[in-house]
Structures are given as structure tokens and as C-alpha cells.
Amino acid sequence: MGSTRESLAWNPGRETVHADEKTGEPEVFLEPLLWGLFSLGGFITAFLFPITVFLLFVAPVFGWWPTDPAAYATFAAHWQEPLVRLFFFALIGGSLFHGTHRLKFMLVDAGLRGPGIEAALDIILNAIAIVGTLGALYYAVRGWLFV
Amino acid sequence: MRELGGVVSALYGLIFLNLLRTLRAGESAYTAFVDTMRTPPVLYVNLVLFALLVWHAVTWFMLIGKAQPIQFTERPLPWKSVFGVNVLLWIGVSAAVVYLVFGGI
Amino acid sequence: MPKAYSPNSVPRFVERTAHDIVIVGGGAAGLRAAIAAAETDPDLSIAVVSKVYPMRSHTVSAEGGTAAVLRDYDSLELHALDTIKGSDFLADQDAVEFFVARCPKEIIQLEHWGCPWSRDPDGRVSQRAFGGMSVKRTVFAADKVGFHILHTLFQTSMKFENIHRFDEYFVTSLIVDGGACAGVTALDLRGGRMVGIGGKATILATGGCGRVYEFTTNGFIKTGDGMALAYRAGVPLKDMEMVQFHPTCLPGTGILITEAARGEGGYLINKDGERYMQRYLPSKMELGPRDILSRSMIQEMKAGRAFDGPYGQYLGLDLRHLGAATIDQKLPMVRELAEKYMGLDPIHEPIPVRPGQHYVMGGVSTNSTGETTLPGLYAVGETACVSINGANRLGSNSLSECLVFGEWCGLAAAQYAKQKAAYPRGTASREALRKEEARVFDGLMGRERGKETLAGVRVEMQQLMDRDVGIFREEAGLADACGKLAKLRDRFGSVGMADKDRVFNTEMTGVLELDFMLDVAASIAHSARNRRESRGAHSRTDFPNRDDANYLKHTLAYRADGAPRIDYVPVKITKWQPVERKY
């Protein structure tokens, strides 16, 4: 500014905005990861879930499917293939991260706002997702890599 | 409504987790769990959740059409054609799941 | 609920501030000057004062393009010749030579700032044909060139710490101190207070004054504020009688259909579907200069070969043969406007058009670097009359003028401000502030609502300008206009005000704008009456021929009691001797 400016606090109410003002907002670390998992989970649930639920719980009840994929023998047999294990692991992990991320925004929209509550929600919901995914990993790997 | 579909998918995630747990636990636990899932009133809940799940899939395909219009083509594709492509893809993937995961018809 | 209304949401303001350069107007010219000054010296503090947010300035609705010599099939000589010939030899030829040499750099500078110019397949900026231009030299961005230039400049201006924007401040007067301009007094619309913005140098870039006419392509904000500000500070207005009428405007709304539609090959057809321009200008037809096209449209109407519609006679702009691809790719806004405001698709139907006021070649008299006779006061863009446009501007020269002279004027003002040691004395601005506060808040706002209304006086002025100072003029009509404008100035004295609220009082700004427009309209009418010849856009039925002997001169209108004092100053001729203007 020119040195002999007459009045410096010229327009406190509406200081013109300049581009490289640091907005002071820190970059977030978790959110991009969670959103990545959320959209990956979204694709998984959209593409893979309906057919799976249909085969296991809906079709056999109404006789819309010749065999019963959920019968213990057939299911246990298929369960031996690593691909099936990987499939269910992806299903469970993807859906948990997708659902919990969406649930958080629904609860926030419903009014659970404020830094404290949102942080708590983050912890609880992500904990569920992580634990669930680890559980799925445990079952998927058990009996294949170790007894 | 659309948001509900996402939460339902998490619910099914837990159901399948339990399925694996009962599978691990042995035939009786597994069959008991599957039977409870298939008999009313749990069955009706199941059907409602299944409908929500399908609706979630449909809305997700619509969103893809709206979210990535210019990604691969020079001019943005109308979202309806992207939606159509996704549904075809969906049917293809479902068929693949039937054969690869559940061993065919 | 979001932070909604609350009485104390109106921010607190400070009365006076001072900057090195005060720029009035945030359009292409004002922003380009601000960036040029800010770039040369980061210590300079520049204030951009605008009565609307800068991205609302009327530059936004420019559609056609920006002329510049870029390719080897073109030459500066040719661009200068086209411009001077188009101006019917009233342009100052030294200014034109100065102008054409700098246009190319501005195109590339804008391109470097991100302006999305339309491109040829080889990746270079593409150019198209335009009225009066002998070769393709109009750079464009689809048909939203003004919009893209303005937003590029506005967003680029946010990069500079030393550009301070005063958004929605209405400048009411210039502060003159010791024979030099020392800033402006402005009504802060949101604070409802009169603020003094002092400055070592002041640049007027407020655009034209189209709203003195009723049927115009200009936006509501083009009320000639800058011209009136300079006029009242004793600076003459040059060539004000030179008002350009654009041939293709939508009847009723007056919305512009860009010349690019004809540049891309559109035809003008009359009631019988005939391309009537072959009878008026066989060589150029639809791509002739605007004054010739507008006059031929009026002649077609008088001859009864025009269509009839709810808003009077009109002719057809036929784009059907261009095909959907060209229209969507090169003229998307033309199609958008035709569909939205006329309810028809130009791919299948001709667009109704008729001539309407579009641009004012005249303006604040300046030399080729934008300086006026008042030290410290500069003017640039449509507000100014450097006079590269003379009696008729060629399409797409206006945006180039704003950029070239915007940059040049910004640099000149920065130089001037750096040499001037002290800031303007506080006493002058305090005294001017008090005078303006009394005039505006007590004087104008204090008036009770009489029989005269703001709209009544305004519409009468606009209609008489359309009728008597339009495309064809003659002595009786002009004399009548001068008389009526004087009476309107008196009746303006009893225009009362209903809105006594100081905050964001748009009735107040309407009254102030009408005050400015009455001055500018008077200067146009008197200048036109005194130029007894026909030249470029100024066409007198009683003096149909061009009279170089007596009128190869610029008109200067000085403010005086009653009627403006008219004077003349010779045109600077360098290389091109005036010849009969044939196409």
C-alpha cells in the first residue's frame, strides 16, 4: 500500500478478497480415503449384492432357482475356492464402508451436527466397518492359509 | 430413500459376516441361520431390504451417468445412455457371479 | 436456518480512503487497466469502483469477437485502413496506427490468462469474418466473447493484492482539487453512505450510454455515468453525435444477435424472401459496415417490403442454410436467445431483427494514451473517444480498444501516480463529500413525490431520442429534440422520490443515472444538430453528402448553462487521405 495512505482501516466490513489468502482450513486426511472406499463399496454393492441376496435368500424360497445355493453342502463346497472367499470378503468390506459412510451423512443431515458428535460418529461407524472387514478377512483366510 | 439403500447394504454385509461365522461353526448353526432368514416374518423384512438394495443399485447407475459424463468421450453422453450401459454391465456381472461363485445353474 | 436477514448485518464503513489510482467501472477496460497498473508496481494501490459487481458489467453481453492481426494473410496496414475507411475518415489516424499495432499482443495476453478463444484444428486461435473487415481477423470464443473476456479478467484480477474492489459503489462526482482530478465521491449502496475515494489518478471506464435510447441492445447499467462525470468537470465530450445502430436486434427486447451470425454466412431477407442487400451493397452484402446495413433496413421498411409484428416492422435473419452443426458449434448463444426470447429455432426459421442503438463512438475526449484535458483524469473504452472509431466503429474493434487502451491507460496512470508525490489533500475530498452528501441525501432524496415521475421523464427522453436522434436525422427533428431535452431537464427538477431508505436505494441510483443521461442526451442532440453533413453513422436527410471541407473535424461539446457549447478540432490525418467511402 502507499505509505501515506490517509485511512488504513478503509472498509472493514467488506475487505476485498484476494486469491491466495490461505483459507486456514487444514487438508483432511481420512475423508478422501473413506470416500474412495465408499465409492468402491458403492460399485460392489450395486453390481454384486442383488444377485447374491437373490440366490441365497429369495430364489430358493419361491422356487425360482433349480438348486439351493444356500444349502450347507453346496455352499461349504464352494467355500473351498479362494475366489469365493475373496468374493465374500470384498462384499462384506465394501458394503460396510459404503453403508457406514452414507449412514454418517444421513445422521448429520438428520441433525447430529457439531464437531464433537461428528467426531464420535466417525469413530463408531468406522470402527464397525473395520472390525467387520477384519472379521470377514479372518473367516475368508481361516481354513485356507491356516487351520 | 436413495440414502437408505446404502445403509441396507451395510446391514447385509453384517448378515453375510454372520453367515460365514455360522458356516465356521458347523452345519446345524449354518442351516438354522439360513432357515430363519427364509421364514416369515424375517423373510418379509428380507424382501423389503432386497427391494431397497435393488433400488440402491439402480440409483447408483443413474449417478454414474450424471457424475462422469465427460470422462471417456469428447462430448458429455446423456446420462440415460450411460445408465443403459451400466444396466447391461450389471446383468453381465450377475451372470458371472452365478457361474464363478455359485457354480452355475 | 442460514445467517438470514438481520438489521446489523449491514457492515460498518469508513468515510474516506485514498489510493494511488481510482478506476471507475469494472468492465473489460477498467479491469485491464487495473491489472496493467497492478502488474507494473506491486506498491501501487488501485481501487476499482463499480456500481455493479464487475462480472455484471455490460462487457459480458458482447457476442461477436475481438479484432487483431495474427496471421500472415493479414497486415497492420490493412487493419488500419479498414478501421479508418469504416470510420468514414473521422478517426485519428495516429491513434488507429497505435491501436492496430497492439491488438495482437492483447489477444495473446488474454490467451495466456486462460481466455477460451475458439481454436482451429491446428490448435491456433481461429478468426472469422466480420462487417467491414476485408479479411478474417475477428478472434472469438463461440459467440460469448465478451462473457469469457470479462470473467477471465475478473478472475485474473483476484491474483493481485493491490487491487481493491469497491463493489456496488455508485460514483456521483469527481473531486477536483487545484485544477487536477483527485478521486471520486461515491454512494456506497450497501452502507447507505457517501464515501470519498481519493486518488492521485482517476480512470473513467464506465462504458457507453445506450440507455438514453428506448430501443437498444445495451444493458440497464449503461447510462453514460463516466461521460457525464467528465462533462461536469469541464472535460469536453467528442463526436457524441456518432451513435451506432446495430442492424440485427430482436424486436421488443432489443437483445443483440451478433454480427457473427452474418459472419458465418447468414442472410438478411425481406418480406419476399429476397436478399435485399444486393441492391444496396452488392460487393459486401450482409458483411458491410453497420451504418450502411441499418440504413438499408429502414429503407426496406419504408418501401413496405418488411414483415409486420407486435413491435413494429422487422426483417429476417436467415441462418437455415448454415445447418445445425455450424449453429451449435459457432453460434450457440444466437440459437439460445432466439429460442428463449422469440420462441423459434433459427435452424428452421429466420430470426426477426430490426436495427437498434448499440454503441456510441463518441465519448470523453482523450489523446491516444487516454489522458483528458483535466490532469490526473483518464478515460478508456466506450466511455472515451480516443477516436479510433470516428463516425462508425467496425464490429469487434471495441473489445480490442478496451484491451489495448485499457493496458496503455493503466500504465500511463501508474506513471502519473508515481511521479505525483503527495496524496490529494484531505480538505478537497472532505469538502466535496459534504457537498455531495447534501446534494444527494438532502436534495434529491428529500424531494416529495410530485407530478413528475422518474420513469415518466426517462421514457419521454428515450422515445424522443429514438424518434429525432435515430438513424435518419434532420434539422427540424433535432431542433425539437434539443428544445424538449431542455424542458425535460427542468421537469427533472420536480421528480420526487418515494424510497427514503439510504441503504441500497435503487430509486436513488435511477434518479442519479437519469441526471447523467439528460446531460449526455443533450450533448448528443446538440452535436448532431451542428454537424450539417452525413458521415458514417450520422446520417442527415437534409445534408445527405459528406462535406470534408467543413466537417473533417471532431465535434467537442463543452458543458455550459442551458445548452452545451460546441467547438471543433481537426482530425489527425497521417497516411490515408480521405476518399469517397465505397465498398
Place this chain on the structure above:
Amino acid sequence: MAERDVVFRVKRYRPTSGSKPTYQEYRIPYRDDMVVLDGLNYIKDHVDPTLTYRWSCRMGICGSCGANVNGQPKLTCGTYIRDVHKGAVTIDPLANFPILKDLVVDFDDFLEKLASVTPYIVREEPGDLTKEFVQYPEDVEAYRQQSLCINCMLCYAACPVFGTSPEFVGPAASALALRYIRDTRDEGADQRLARLNTKAGVWECTFVGECSVVCPKNVDPAAAIQTLKVLATMRHMRRLLMPKAESR
């Protein structure tokens, strides 16, 4: 054209009066080819000069005449009275913004957000001013849609997320950020994605999609924000896996 009457129910707010905003009704004549802005101008000129609103170009390109018409954010210069004439035409100031007076709202907040996304070309070295950058038509096409934003604020008025949390960066500012990120001449993507990768940045958007519905220039800010989310996520992964790599 048939001349009929219409009732304009306009929300009024006088800042110095201190009273809450209230509706005022005006009965005015209208023709089929009149837009809502023509109605407001008729009222201002002939009925009530104190009515305050912004407008300029009357051709849908300057972006100053936005208002909520029958609850929908619209440009009053592009909305025909015949299309919204259900008994009365209700006009409120744009939603989600503080009201200055009648239909005039304060959106300096948007200008702050626009400035914060570095809305200009960022380059290491400025490039030589004797020749233009080569940019092919398809390069221009990549950012053309986002470059059409006229800053009219209808998308902010329609966004429920902006309604509940005003610090959200919002649709238009994000679309303009994508406009510069996708411009082949720009090298400031990392800087912009860093700003958008914040709590009130793109992550607050739950893809409701209302902003794209009301946009008069179909800039499609909703799609822009999803694309920015993908870009921000990929940038985040790159920085995690290859901390030193400089992302374009």
C-alpha cells in the same frame, strides 16, 4: 397479445426499519411475452418505486437477477410469467443468503470462496508473450462446460448442504476450480485440490444434484464436484504412496 392481470407476491425487507421480511402484493397487467423481470420493472416504474432488486442485461448472461420464483431459484429475466402464473407469482430473495434489502442478497461470501480456489491460470514460468499456447478444439471442449458459469448463485440457493452449512465451498466455486484444473495451460491443480480437500470443501457434498437442475447455463456443477472428488482421492493416494512425487 391478450392483456391479463397477475398478482406478484414479493418479499419485502427494509433494513433500517428493523422489522422482519413480509410479503407485499401487487396486481399488474401482463402480456404473454413478459418475463418476471418485466413485471418487477413495471412495479418499480409505475406502482412502487421503493421495490429493490438487481438486474442489468435482461438476456440471461450477466447473472445479477436471480430470485426464488414460486420457491424455485430462477433468473427473473428468463422466466416467463405465463409459465409461473399459478394464481399469484411469489418472489423471494435467493434462499441461503443474508438479505440486504427486498430481493437483494449479499453474496460476498461466494466471492471469498471463488478467490480461495485460485481462479486463474497458474504457471511456473509465464510463457512467452509473442505466441499463443497451442490448444486443440477438444482441449477447449474439456473445460468449456464449466467455463460457462455466470455466477448467478442459483446453485447455492438450491443446495440443501449449503443451506445447513454456509461454509461449504459450494457448486459454482467448485465448477470454476475444475474449469482451471482441466485447462491444458494451467499447472495449479495441486494447489486447488489442496483447498478443496478440506472439511468444508468437496467432501461436504452428498450429491443431491439440485444445483445442476437449477443451473440456467447447464454447467452441471454436481458432476464437477464428483470429478473433483475423484481427482482429490487420486491425488491423496499418490501423496501417500509416493510422498515426493509432484502431482500435475
